[in-house]
Amino acid sequence: xxxxxxxxxxxxxxxxxxxxxxxxxxxxxxxxxxxxxxxxxxxxxxxxxxxxxxxxxxxxxxxxxxxxxxxxxxxxxxxxxxxxxxxxxxxxxxxxxxxxxxxxxxxxxxxxxxxxxxxxxxxxxxxxxxxxxxxxxxxxxxxxxxxxxxxxxxxxxxxxxxxxxxxxxxxxxxxxxxxxxxxxxxxxxxxxxxxxxxxxxxxxxxxxxxxxxxxxxxxxxxxxxxxxxxxxxxxxxxxxxxxxxxxxxxxxxxxxxxxxxxxxxxxxxxxxxxxxxxxxxxxxxxxxxxxxxxxxxxxxxxxxxxxxxxxxxxxxxxxxxxxxxxxxxxxxxxxxxxxxxxxxxxxxxxxxxxxxxxxxxxxxxxxxxxxxxxxxxxxxxxxxxxxxxxxxxxxxxxxxxxxxxxxxxxxxxxxxxxxxxxxxxxxxxxxxxxxxxxxxxxxxxxxxxxxxxxxxxxxxxxxxxxxxxxxxx
Numbered sequence: 001x002x003x004x005x006x007x008x009x010x011x012x013x014x015x016x017x018x019x020x021x022x023x024x025x026x027x028x029x030x031x032x033x034x035x036x037x038x039x040x041x042x043x044x045x046x047x048x049x050x051x052x053x054x055x056x057x058x059x060x061x062x063x064x065x066x067x068x069x070x071x072x073x074x075x076x077x078x079x080x081x082x083x084x085x086x087x088x089x090x091x092x093x094x095x096x097x098x099x100x101x102x103x104x105x106x107x108x109x110x111x112x113x114x115x116x117x118x119x120x121x122x123x124x125x126x127x128x129x130x131x132x133x134x135x136x137x138x139x140x141x142x143x144x145x146x147x148x149x150x151x152x153x154x155x156x157x158x159x160x161x162x163x164x165x166x167x168x169x170x171x172x173x174x175x176x177x178x179x180x181x182x183x184x185x186x187x188x189x190x191x192x193x194x195x196x197x198x199x200x201x202x203x204x205x206x207x208x209x210x211x212x213x214x215x216x217x218x219x220x221x222x223x224x225x226x227x228x229x230x231x232x233x234x235x236x237x238x239x240x241x242x243x244x245x246x247x248x249x250x251x252x253x254x255x256x257x258x259x260x261x262x263x264x265x266x267x268x269x270x271x272x273x274x275x276x277x278x279x280x281x282x283x284x285x286x287x288x289x290x291x292x293x294x295x296x297x298x299x300x301x302x303x304x305x306x307x308x309x310x311x312x313x314x315x316x317x318x319x320x321x322x323x324x325x326x327x328x329x330x331x332x333x334x335x336x337x338x339x340x341x342x343x344x345x346x347x348x349x350x351x352x353x354x355x356x357x358x359x360x361x362x363x364x365x366x367x368x369x370x371x372x373x374x375x376x377x378x379x380x381x382x383x384x385x386x387x388x389x390x391x392x393x394x395x396x397x398x399x400x401x402x403x404x405x406x407x408x409x410x411x412x413x414x415x416x417x418x419x420x421x422x423x424x425x426x427x428x429x430x431x432x433x434x435x436x437x438x439x440x441x442x443x444x445x446x447x448x449x450x451x452x453x454x455x456x457x458x459x460x461x462x463x464x465x466x467x468x469x470x471x472x473x
Contacts (some may be wrong), residue, residue: 003275014463027296050092050132055094056456063299068092068132073103078204081106082142083161085113094130094145101127105190111246114141120155120473123156123192128273138294156193159469160245161185164254169383171472176388177465178440181281183252191418194470196244198226200379202256202400203288204278205437206312206324206354208407209305211297212314215344215447216351216361217373217404217417217427219255219324221278222288222309223357223442225379229470235397237381239333239358247286247469257281259460267308274314275304277443281463288335291444291460292324294354294404295342310355311338313371313406313417313447315340316348326355336401337361340371351406351427354444356420361403373403373444384468388440392421395454397425402442406436406456409452419446423461430455437461 011018020027021371050068056414057071063082066089074097082091093105098399100287107115113160115133117140130148131153144153163183164175165439177182189195200444203221211441226246227236260276295315305312311324312436323339340352340361353361363371378397379385389398389444402424407416411431416427423443428434428451436459437443445458 003197004374012068021407047055049092052092056096063091065091066088067303068094070094070096071105072096073099073105074094074184075115077103081108082110082113084110087135087137089135090132092130092132092252092353093124095128098128100124100129115431116143116155117141122153122155123190124153125190131225156472156473158193159185159189159195160187160195160471167386168456170377171470172383173469173471174384175467176386177254177256177309181254183254183467185247185249185252188248190228193473194229196246197467197469198229198244199225199283199286200225200464201281201286201288202222202289203281203309203441204259204314205277205401205404205423205442205444206277206293206306206308207260207262207293207435207460208404208445209275209285209294209296209312209315209351210273210450210455210457211303211315211351212450213297213349213452213458214351214370214407214409214449215296215326215427216294216305216313216315216339216448217354217371217406217424218260218275218294218444218458219292219305219310219312219326219339219354219464220336220356220376220401220403220420220422221281221291221442221443221460223377223401224286224288224331224335228470229434231380231384234394237377239329239377240406245286252284253463255280256465257290257463260291262434262457262459274304274306275457277306277308280458281465283465283467287327288463291354291442292339295321295351295449304430305339308336310357310374310401310403310444311339312337313352313354313361313403313446314342316351316409321441323352323361326360331400337374339403340406350408351417351447352419353406353420354403354424356403356424357401359420364406366407369415370406370408371403374416374441375420375422376402382465385406388464389420390423390441394462400464401442402444404446407434407447407449409449421441422457425458434458440464
């Protein structure tokens with residue numbers, strides 16, 4: 001092999017053209033050699049085109065200007081760290097296995113270099129696409145040239161929606177529904193921004209029961225909560241699922257369950273009454289069941305508590321029906337607990353408490369002492385619940401879905417069952433007045449003794465739906 005060593009090759013005539021070899025010839029540039037372009041290069045891996053690297057990339061790597069890469073995301077997402085931007089620099093990426101729509105490629109900026117005029121990283125999430133980017137200047141940075149659409153290397157997109165009462169805390173938007181409405185999604189976002197929402201769905205609570213001998217407390221409405229957006233612990237309930245709800249562009253009907261109605265009974269031989277059950281609340285695929293109405297009296301009425309999100313407490317005066325079962329129908333995590341079970345051997349004149357979201361209702365634990373409603377559950381106040389719900393033991397949280405307290409015939413307030421934290425109300429004695437549970441808590445109403453004249457048991461509280469999502473970075 002012959003060798004020619006020169007410092008410069010020039011054309012024979014001024015401004016002429018130098019041709020290297022003939023068609024079909026191959027010129028080999030040895031490893032380690034550098035071609036330094038000081039002018040305009042055409043079809044040479046420079047402005048507008050790239051030299052493709054044939055080693056397939058399967059994990060995060062740093063791109064080199066002038067090169068294109070086949071990227072296989074079958075095993076997971078891949079980040080491409082862009083080189084420092086100089087005008088004319090080129091980087092290209094191709095979907096090797098047609099999996100960019102499942103596991104995206106993220107284009108990561110180098111320092112303050114922009115991508116498409118944005119300071120955000122970009123994602124490529126279109127199956128089978130090849131994208132070539134050229135760095136133009138500090139204003140626009142890297143621009144897509146081959147596809148012709150900058151949206152094919154789009155930046156983060158976020159859920160955009162209307163409905164209910166909206167509020168904003170930091171990067172999150174919260175929509176609160178205290179009555180029926182529609183959550184209207186106009187942009188479903190993407191995985192680089194947000195494309196799902198967290199929710200609290202609380203159903204209407206059950207009413208207390210009435211009896212000549214102590215009615216039971218109403219069961220709380222079902223409590224269902226998700227927490228994928230890092231709402232803080234311990235202010236957010238351990239009952240929360242970490243799985244958010246994906247959304248699409250459409251209107252989602254919001255149903256707010258009403259509280260169960262109390263009723264009026266009278267002294268024997270007129271029958272006592274069982275409390276009415278609450279109704280369901282719902283958002284998309286999430287439905288919380290209304291709380292079970294409480295048991296009244298037996299044999300003139302029924303002492304059985306009703307099933308529901310949380311079960312109604314069993315009534316006194318015979319107590320043969322049993323408590324209502326909670327988490328009916330069953331979901332995971334459980335949406336509620338059972339009502340309390342009255343023990344006639346202890347006392348036939350006191351009812352049991354309704355179940356709460358986190359604690360079951362209690363039975364009549366001692367003579368002439370009605371059972372308490374079970375405690376509800378909670379969610380962080382700032383950034384989600386706001387002033388809805390009630391205060392409770394956990395500072396900075398708001399409580400929902402507490403069970404109603406049972407009643408004890410002819411006894412002082414200290415012998416009546418207490419309402420559970422989260423809207424449940426206490427039972428009331430003969431001649432007294434049972435309080436209705438507060439609206440939009442899902443609390444259970446308190447029971448009452450109806451003798452010698454008819455009184456009304458406490459109504460359950462209506463439910464609530466709250467939705468939260470990230471709307472900016």
